[in-house]
Structure formats: structure tokens, C-alpha cells
Amino acid sequence: MDFELPEEHQLAYESAFAFARDEIRPHNTEIERSDDFPRWMWQRLADQGYTGIAIPEEYGGSDGDFLMAALVSRGIGRANGAIAMSFGAHLNLCAHNILRNGTEEQKQRYLPKLASTEMIGALGLTEPNAGSDAMGIQMTARATSGGYLLNGTKMFITNGPIADLLVVYAKTKPEAGSRGITAFIFETKTPGYHVARKLEKVGMRGSPTGELVFEDAFVPEENVLGKVNEGFKVVMSGLDLERAFFAVSAIGGLEAALEVSMKYATEREQFGQPIANFQLIQAKIADMYTDLEAARLMAHRCMWLAQQGKRVSKEAAAALLFTARASMRAADEALQIHGGWGYLTDFEVERMWRNAKLGEIGAGTNEIRQLLIARELFGMR
Secondary structure, three states: OOOOOOHHHHHHHHHHHHHHHHHOHHHHHHHHHHOOOOHHHHHHHHHOOOOOOOOOHHHOOOOOOHHHHHHHHHHHHHHOHHHHHHHHHHHHHHHHHHHHHOOHHHHHHHHHHHHHOOOOEEEEOOEOOEOOOHHHOOOEEEEEOOEEEEEEEEEEEEOHHHOOEEEEEEEOOHHHHHHHEEEEEEEOOOOOEEEEEEOOOOOOOOOOEEEEEEEEEEEEHHHEEOOOOOHHHHHHHOHHHHHHHHHHHHHHHHHHHHHHHHHHHHHOEEOOEEHHHOHHHHHHHHHHHHHHHHHHHHHHHHHHHHHOOOOOHHHHHHHHHHHHHHHHHHHHHHHHHHHHHHOOOOOOHHHHHHHHHHOOOOOOOHHHHHHHHHHHHHOOO
16 A cells, blocks of 8 residues: 655646745735736746646647646645635636546637636536535526527636636526536637626635626537536536545645744744744644645545546545645644734735635535535435
């Protein structure tokens, strides 16, 4: 039983972190204030081969596997969680959806543009009244000559304000429930589509989030992703892998919290000595390290199983549940170690604290993850 990452995967992680440390972290304050993911930064990610890392070479990618892509996201997230979040939405939720479910023509047309960041991708599933109940969407797709007219609103869409391409879900047969939903590849330059607003978030600033409106926005029938009325299958086809991806990616935030806490505890002196000498500080550091190691094992094992083609619904939910909770605990303890200074925007620890909370809400809440795990264990459907 080998618990070590393959050499090429470890190198991918280390290289991604070094890149993000040197080229992204120096801009963190600017990114935070502007709540913007600059286009030049997307291009730099593409130059490194990261935005196409899980896309085959024949479609303009770097031909890595999904674990490697998640490790790159982890490395980026160690320097800036918001940038990692947008990176994941682009590659994990948009590009990989097309790779898994697209026709050859769709792959040839869109994947090279996503790999090069000529197009920025996003996933359009969540709506104002359909969050955890993803199949409760109300957006419709009405058949018309040569395609469909989309009408409705999407909410909380990561990359929404800057996306050029969406994988979007709508009801083509509303009376059929989950059996009447279809997935589409949608180009945002299409008339009838607009970004209603860019949402102001507590954290993950730099990962633009938006409310998107479709008013008779036309999508050609050749842009149906998968089969008509089988959008639920498209959603489910990669759900476990997507959760495993985000579990691995979230480890970057844990690492960052431990890193800044150890540095501060070593440098900060009280009562004539570094606070790292105090046992209660040591206990916090020990707990953060323990959570980090446990998160690594759970997330990496889950991703490894998923890449073997095994069903990992409860394992992926458990890995994401644990890493989300552990990240929140680590960020909270990191801020506590920094004391009053941690509550100021002068230190990046307060940003980690705000960012970590989203892990317990986004991509399915902690409570939804718990329900999924329990139902799997009891054999419920």
C-alpha cells in the first residue's frame, strides 16, 4: 500500500504552488479589493498548461489526469483560495463536463478554447429557488426551429460575470421532473443573455459570482450536451469526481492556515518568549496538522478510487464534508492564534477565515453531504 503521490503528481502540486506563490500571492490584496480575476492571470495559468491539465492533447490540453488537476488547484489554493475556486469551476465543472459528455464535434470546437482560456467556462445549474434541490430548477428550454429558447435565471454562478461559455441546465419537459431536464453548451455572446449583477460575497473575493438572466436566448440543437431530457445523467456522470476534486483542492486552504500560524507563532513574542512555546498554541498547531493529514488521506484515496472507475458517492461526500469542516476549524484557529492582529485586514488570515466558510455551503451544504452519506450507508435511494 503506497501512500505517496506519484512523482509527477507531487511535482505538479509543488510547481503549481511555486507559481501561485510567486505570481498570484503578490497580487492578493489587489484581487481582494477589486473582486476581480484579471484576464492576464488566466493567460498565465494557460501558459503553464494548468487550464488544460485534465484535457487530452488532441483537444489542446496537457493530457494529465484528474488527480493532477486537483493537485494543481490545491497548490493554487494554498496561495489564493478564490483563484483556485474559479480555476476549478472552469476546468472541473465546465471543461470536464464537455469532455465526459460532449460529442466529438463539441469537444473539438470548445475544449481547445477552454484549455487556452480563449474562453472562460462556468456551470449554470443553481437558481434563486433551487440550490441543494438542484433538480428543482425552473429555467425552461422551449423547442424552436433549429434549437431551443432559454428562459430563466441562474444564481450564485462562479465565473458567471466573466464566462464566455456555460454548461447550463433547463427544463425541456417540465412535467417530467428530473427526467425532463436537458444540459446545453451555451455561448454568452448570444442575444437574450445578460449578467443581471455581480454578487458581493463575504469571502472568495477574486472569484466573480453572478446572477445570470436568459430571455429567449437561443441555443442551437447541436449544443445539447448528452441527450434531450437526460440532463440529470449529465449532472450525475461526474458528481463524485467533482466532489473529490474540490476535496483535494480544499487542502490548499488547510496548508495555508497551518503555514501562516506556525510563522506567526514563531515570530510573535509575549511574556518574553515566542508564543509557539505555549502549550495551548502548540495544541492548536497539532490539531491543524492532524486535520491536514487526515484530509489528505481521505481526499487522495477518494480521487484514486474514482479514477479506477469505482463508485465513490459516500467517500466523495465524506471527503468533502471533512475537508470543509477541517478548513473552517483551521482558519478559525489561525485567526485565534493571531489574536487582535488576525482580526485586521493587514494579515491574510482574516481572508482565509472568510473564504473557508464557503466550503461548508457551496457545492452542496455540509447537511446535504451528511444526508448523502447516511442514505448510502442505509441503502436508501
